[in-house]
Amino acid sequence: MNKDNLKILVLGSGGREHTLAKICSQSPLVREVLVAPGNGGTQQEFRTLQLCVEENETIVKSALEEAIDLVVVGPEVPLCNGVVDALNNAGILAYGPDAQCARLEGSKAFTKDFLARHHIPTAEYGNFSEIGPAVEYLQTCALPVVVKASGLAAGKGVIICKSREEAEQEVQDMLSGNSFGSSGSEVVIEEFLEGEEASLHLICSGEDYVALPMSQDHKKVGEGDTGPNTGGMGAYAPTSVVSESMLSEYEDSIVRPTLAGLKAEGMDFRGTLYVGLMLTTKGPKVLEFNVRFGDPETQVILPLVDQDLVPVLIASARGEPLPKKLQIKQEFAMVVVLASEGYPGSYPKGEKIVPPPVLPPSSLLIHAGTSTAQNGDIVSSGGRVLGAVGTGTSLREAKNAAYVLCERVEFASKYYRKDIGHREFSRP
Ligand code: AMP
Ligand code: GLY
Numbered sequence: 001m002n003k004d005n006l007k008i009l010v011l012g013s014g015g016r017e018h019t020l021a022k023i024c025s026q027s028p029l030v031r032e033v034l035v036a037p038g039n040g041g042t043q044q045e046f047r048t049l050q051l052c053v054e055e056n057e058t059i060v061k062s063a064l065e066e067a068i069d070l071v072v073v074g075p076e077v078p079l080c081n082g083v084v085d086a087l088n089n090a091g092i093l094a095y096g097p098d099a100q101c102a103r104l105e106g107s108k109a110f111t112k113d114f115l116a117r118h119h120i121p122t123a124e125y126g127n128f129s130e131i132g133p134a135v136e137y138l139q140t141c142a143l144p145v146v147v148k149a150s151g152l153a154a155g156k157g158v159i160i161c162k163s164r165e166e167a168e169q170e171v172q173d174m175l176s177g178n179s180f181g182s183s184g185s186e187v188v189i190e191e192f193l194e195g196e197e198a199s200l201h202l203i204c205s206g207e208d209y210v211a212l213p214m215s216q217d218h219k220k221v222g223e224g225d226t227g228p229n230t231g232g233m234g235a236y237a238p239t240s241v242v243s244e245s246m247l248s249e250y251e252d253s254i255v256r257p258t259l260a261g262l263k264a265e266g267m268d269f270r271g272t273l274y275v276g277l278m279l280t281t282k283g284p285k286v287l288e289f290n291v292r293f294g295d296p297e298t299q300v301i302l303p304l305v306d307q308d309l310v311p312v313l314i315a316s317a318r319g320e321p322l323p324k325k326l327q328i329k330q331e332f333a334m335v336v337v338l339a340s341e342g343y344p345g346s347y348p349k350g351e352k353i354v355p356p357p358v359l360p361p362s363s364l365l366i367h368a369g370t371s372t373a374q375n376g377d378i379v380s381s382g383g384r385v386l387g388a389v390g391t392g393t394s395l396r397e398a399k400n401a402a403y404v405l406c407e408r409v410e411f412a413s414k415y416y417r418k419d420i421g422h423r424e425f426s427r428p
Pocket of ligand 2: 155217231232290293294295296297
């Protein structure tokens with residue numbers, strides 16, 4: 001590796017990857033950032049490799065041909081498919097966990113058993129692959145009850161059921177393969193938890209880790225947190241819902257036992273561990289682990305980092321020690337997702353996007369579901385189209401900057417929540 005002349009490949013095509021590519025390209029160590037397959041925004045700024053993130057062989061081949069020094073893997077699917085193992089086997093450094101560790105996201109049933117084995121707080125649960133025992137278990141559960149497809153389901157495999165009949169139907173649909181294909185061949189039935197959610201991101205290197213600012217996502221499509229779940233409609237950081245002292249308690253009760261438990265079971269976790277927390281009256285509980293940066297959380301936590309992240313990503317990928325703390329700006333950031341009306345159901349595509357000719361102050365436009373049309377126009381191609389990011393010395397300032405940008409971007413079916421950050425603003 002040429003230490004200050006690096007070529008980095010970012011794998012993925014969402015807002016997270018656009019942000020990761022921007023952050024990597026700001027490093028003085030980096031000569032070039034490539035993105036595969038990217039989106040309409042990354043294509044304007046970075047060289048694109050037309051790769052499918054699910055094809056390990058072609059990814060390895062291209063990375064070798066391009067003499068890539070570091071592959072930064074964005075999404076969970078390639079991680080669960082073992083892209084990091086494949087790249088490492090070919091001698092290419094890659095940021096992200098191997099396939100064994102990626103089971104923390106790829107199998108909710110595996111994760112629940114792991115949490116139980118290591119006495120890490122989480123909701124009461126049962127794992128089932130047959131309908132009979134699942135229905136029997138449901139009779140013992142309080143309502144509402146949560147039914148989850150164990151495998152990957154792009155954030156849509158969690159159903160909160162108000163009645164046992166509804167829960168039985170969901171279990172049946174999942175186990176028969178009707179609702180989530182093979183991702184539903186095992187289900188987790190789980191106690192419903194109440195509280196506020198918060199996202200904790202850790203960059204890990206075995207048992208070593210360094211925390212990023214705490215953030216809060218908004219998963220529901222509608223204002224006031226109503227309507228169906230989405231991949232996330234907006235986020236802000238840092239959130240005051242978890243104070244420094246609370247975070248240090250969570251490190252003792254959740255983070256260290258998790259990384260120690262993985263090590264004891266022969267797993268060396270490298271990459272991002274995203275701990276999805278529910279802050280209940282009985283303390284924090286792990287809702288889920290993700291093994292990659294959150295989307296849209298990345299868009300607000302990475303711009304707050306006040307140091308070069310590339311050496312940290314490299315240390316993690318190599319399993320080397322990490323800095324104890326990252327330098328973080330004394331600022332706030334908010335991202336508001338500009339979606340296509342209809343998302344997470346069906347929505348129009350191919351609409352021309354017109355960004356403002358000049359970005360308003362303290363704002364950043366991140367592309368997600370966009371692509372480049374034949375005539376060169378940038379058009380919508382996904383449900384979550386863009387992320388309007390604002391920063392400022394207060395959350396209010398960050399919010400104003402983000403929302404000014406929301407108003408100035410034009411596309412026909414533009415839809416966004418107007419209340420991102422509402423919990424933080426209503427705290428006493
Ligand atoms: P997961 O993918 O497991 O994090 O679930 C997605 C979302 O569903 C979470 O962010 C929560 O909003 C909700 N959720 C998941 N599990 C529970 C639970 N046990 N109780 C209440 N809400 C839940
Ligand atoms: N925003 C939630 C996630 O990335 O899973």
